[in-house]
Each structure stands twice: as structure tokens, then as C-alpha cells.
Amino acid sequence: MHVRCAMLRVDPHERPRLDEIRVNLIARIAEAEHEGWLGEVDGLSVSLAAAEDKLAQLDAEAARRSTVVHLSLPTFSQIATRPTEPS
Template sequence: MPEAAGHPKMLPRLAEIEKDLILRRSRAEEEQWLGEIEGIDMTLTFVRTKQADAARTAQRAPIALGIPTTRRPE
């Protein structure tokens, strides 16, 4: 599975990362670290996109491809 698509098993970790970023953003606002706020906002956007991708992947039903076989020479 491509990394960009997101994997459902990543959801709990992504939620932890999002929570940490929100706390860091609050601290950056208190300290008026404008550059830090901008960076955190960009990272939050990325994390939330990954969460949405992983959630979509989790909702998809698996596709049965069957067991591959070899052809007999004719």
C-alpha cells in the first residue's frame, strides 16, 4: 500500500500527534512564536489529511484476487 494513502493502523498514532501539535500550538501562541505557529499549522494540515486518507482506506472492503495459478503449456 502506498505510504501517501495512509494506513488504518496509523489512526491512533496520528491522533496522538495531532493532540501534541495542538498543545504545542497553544504554547507557541502564548509565547507569540509566529514562525512556530505557521509550521505547526502546516504540520496539522498534513496530519489531518493523513487521518482522512487512513479513515477512507479503513472503510474500503478488501478485494479478493484469488490464488494465482500457472498455465500449462498447450
């Protein structure tokens, strides 16, 4: 998974894999810091920020989908129980 790609739309079913990638990046950053590989730290930090952004996008999409939008339209039961007017 190329988490840095701005065009990448992560499938919500792939969230566990994205979580794994995030945890792995954190461990790799810690190792790179310990070894003094500053260039590697910078590159991995960019990837970590991208992975966290993708996770935030998934959370925002899930929140958006769970929000109910009331359109002020009558429900079927409201329409079905209305008395009919004689013609």
C-alpha cells in the same frame, strides 16, 4: 513519523500514534501562540493540516474497503442449485 511527506502511506494500525501526534501539535500550537512565536505557529499549523489529511485518508480508505461492490455475478449457491440440462 513525517506527516508532511506526501508519499507517506500510514498503516491503519498506526492511527493511534497519528492521533497522538495531532493532539500534541494542537498543544504545541497553543503554546506557540501564547508565547508569540508566529513562525512556529505557521510551521506547526502546516504539520497539523498534514496530520489531519492523513487521518482523513485513513477514514476514506476504511470506508472504501467496507463498501460492497456487486458485480452481478451469481453466487456459488445460485450456481450449485441450478438444475442441469440433459445432453
